[in-house]
Amino acid sequence: MLRYILRRILANSVNLIAISILAFWLVAISGDPLASLRLNPKIPKSTIELRIHQLHLDKGLAERYWIWLHGVIHGDFGISTSLNQPVGASFTSHFVVTLRMIIGATVLAIIVAVVTGVVAALRRGKVTDRAITFSNFVFLAVPTFVLALFLKLYVAGPINQHLGSPGNPLIPVSLDQNPTATGGFFQRLPDYASHMILPTITLTLVTYASWSLYQRSQVLEALDMDHVRLAKSKGLSSRRVLTHHVLRNALIPVVTVVALDFAGLLGGAIITENVFSWNGLGSWFINGVNAQDVNLTLAYVMVTALFVVMFNLLADVMYAVLDPRIKYD
Amino acid sequence: MTEQFHEPGPGDPKYQRPGHTLDDPEFARLDVPLDEVDGTVEEHDPERYAEEGRGELRATGANEAVKSRGQWNQAFRRFAHDKTAMAGLILFVLLAGTALVNVLLNPGGYTVSYSNAYLVPPSWQHPFGTTLIGIDLFQACMRGLIVDLQVAFIVAGVSTIIGIGVGATAGFFGGKIDAALMQFVNLILMVPTLVVLIVLSNTLKSSSNTTVVLALLVAALSWTYMSRLVRAEFLSLRKRDFIEAARAIGASRRRIIFRHMLPNAMGPIAVNTTLTMAGAVLLESTLSFLGLGIQPPDVSLGRLLFDGQSYATIDWWVFAFPAGILLALILSIFVVGDGLQAAVDPRKSRNRK
């Protein structure tokens, strides 16, 4: 198993390098970090020339890549042209904000997905199943931003109007915290929590649906399996057959699906951050792209790819741990 | 054979991952009910059929070679009887039809600005109301629909062709070719599609035909799921009796692929294509909602929502109609896709009654 992990890490490192090359090329050709400077008539040419030299833009693409890669290996992702500070400096704070949004939503989505999926499968064909499956479909089809907007404008909006006071909404729709709030972490906790309500609900709803459908199909498959019949023929109670022989088998694949869906979560977070004005990694990224900030954009892409790779590996490892038939060596 | 792509066996997770259809945020939520890769025993065991009450006894391998007319007819009939699927199809046709008719009658309607009718609520003159700059929202929505349909079909076509090509090659030849191709697929899947689109959004904005460029970009990133699906199908088909038989009588490789393997994979391919379409629409609308996709003066449903979000609490129609149509479009494609899945393989249908 260890050998397998190491080999995967090696293969993925190669992939990551390849991605970095591709990404570098794409980002380089798609934006000019000095565009805004150039447009400003007040900036003298000499300043621009200086900037060009500082950002190595006067060198060839390959050389620029090399310089960048060299920096990355040492943990330096370069200077963010839009924020005028090292990329790494602003990364962590934004990352933590995004994390706050994602973690809660993921946990909630898993719980909802497993419960609805199992219930729907066990009550197959009945009203409960149809209702669950129908809502799964709807939440699957709904674009994240539509749901987010809807909740923000037509659910939170009226609630806040009628039940809250201006400046102190019951369900905040903007930012991840009240900018004027003071105090330590625990004192601010209710503030954090209330701001988390809408984004978490949004992300949960758009994420759980596919997991729930998958869980349902897994349970249905498990119910059909021969070993369930053997378990019943042993004289085990229905409850025990369900928990130990149906669910135990049906819950395994979902675990890996969740891990693999991480990339989707990250993307969903981008939108949710946008609608609710959170200063998370997604906004950090989009602002960077809009400002033609090469280093920042690249950093985001590479971090994303790294996370995708990590979670893919995690999925495989978890699957091997949970299913004794899987052997990696 | 690298262990990443070990021969799929029962319960192999790689071929049962719905979230992996397309990895960007909206795609990731699409469920591709990929079939088991093996599983031939069931089909030849009439006792199993008896248990489920299906009276048909499948023929032996020789007759499976090309899907008989009868089987396709059956699939069509099953689809036609599926009320939800038919409803979805009708909805889709209605939406597409209205949009197309509108294009014929009033192709530039979305560019006309009514100077005395800014943000007017729905009325006889403007059934969906007007936008901030006085554009008839109905016209704008129709234009948005056209854009989305264009994207959907271009992506569907291009990514399906590439996906089948790559998947069939990998699945049929196996070995090093397979490993190399799958490594390439893995590479593409490392970065979520939405992220790539955002990165390239500046270039997108400045291109002459944003719709087509966007569609091609999305297609270039979406074929991966189709290729995995086709590969899985081909890998399992390779071992089936009738393929061995065809080989034994010396059928050419081309013949085997096109006459024997591809028709058998058509069902799942069709299903995956519809899902790809839905995903493409989701991607385009998301990108446009971020302000990074379709640019004015052109219009898309996502863009309309981007423009209107700040005053949609009061001027509700600016949200309701574009969002509603977008939802209807995507939902109808989904429902049709699920209906196709049920028609093609009723035992694996998600909505088995």
Added chain:
Amino acid sequence: MTDATTTADLNGTTAEGPLLAFDNLTVTFTSDGATVYAIRGVTFSIAREEVVGLVGESGSGKSVTSLAAMGLLAKNATVGGSVKVLGREVVGLKEKDLSKIRGTDVAMIFQDPLTALNPVYTVGWQIIEALQAHRDFNDEQAKAEAIRLLTLAGIPRPEDRLSSYPHEFSGGMRQRVVIAIAMANQPQIILADEPTTALDVTVQAQVMRTLQLALEETKSSLLLITHDLGVIAGIADRVLVMYAGRIVESGTAEDIFYQPAMPYTHGLLGSIPSVDSDDGGKLAQVPGNPPVLTDAVVGCPFAPRCPMRQAVCLESEPSLQPVSDTHSSACHFASEVITLPIGQMFAVDDEVTP
């Protein structure tokens, strides 16, 4: 050690008679509007320490029979008639009560041990689970008993194998594990549904031997379901031949093997490869396929494939009539058929028919 709610007395026989009794069992499946009449009236019984072979092709309904006795049919099955296990009616019994009988009064051995065993639990765990479901064993006792069962089933180094997973066994070994599980609670009736079909021929004999040992150990009766007459030979006291959802012939092993009274049985016997056959080893086949039972049967269901069919065969379905004390046959011409030598009824086919 048996559950007190069964009606078995201390001797193992019931006051009311046979251990397992089918009385006009009918099973119908409905799905997507289609109906399949899988079993159309089956009546037989199994007595104490008897081995009964149930033979038939795929689609004859033989597996469904055993599933009906365990109450394990799919939800879309409609069961009519009666099945009595140790004198107690099983048809229509609630799950709760069924689970009291399963494993203790009647146990089952399934066809494919790879899918029948749960892949995520060790073999030991699965045996212990069966034991602790019905008996008051603590973990230590259960473990010891599991080792004993595995030893009986002929599995080497059972203490080590307890912690092995099903996929780590070979096919034959796996099936022995399934037999061990079936034996675990000393059932009075064992239903073996095609226990050797999924195994290599060389392994089949070993597994059958294990099955016999199990019977000696538990003193159970056995209903052995198979399509392979060779498996039955030597172990069965009585043989029932099933076709199209009904029993078409029943008798002792001698009756069936040496004096079949139904053309279908002739066909089955004629297709057994024999070491001392003199025509160079060609096998006689029964041409055609068994009927698909979606409609009501008119006439003898075997008629389309029967070389002896007459007009009456197409009009009325023969019922099971006694030919001797022990032997019954459902054929209008049973008395003639019984006189015919075996292996000559069906022509040996020179061509391969698809």
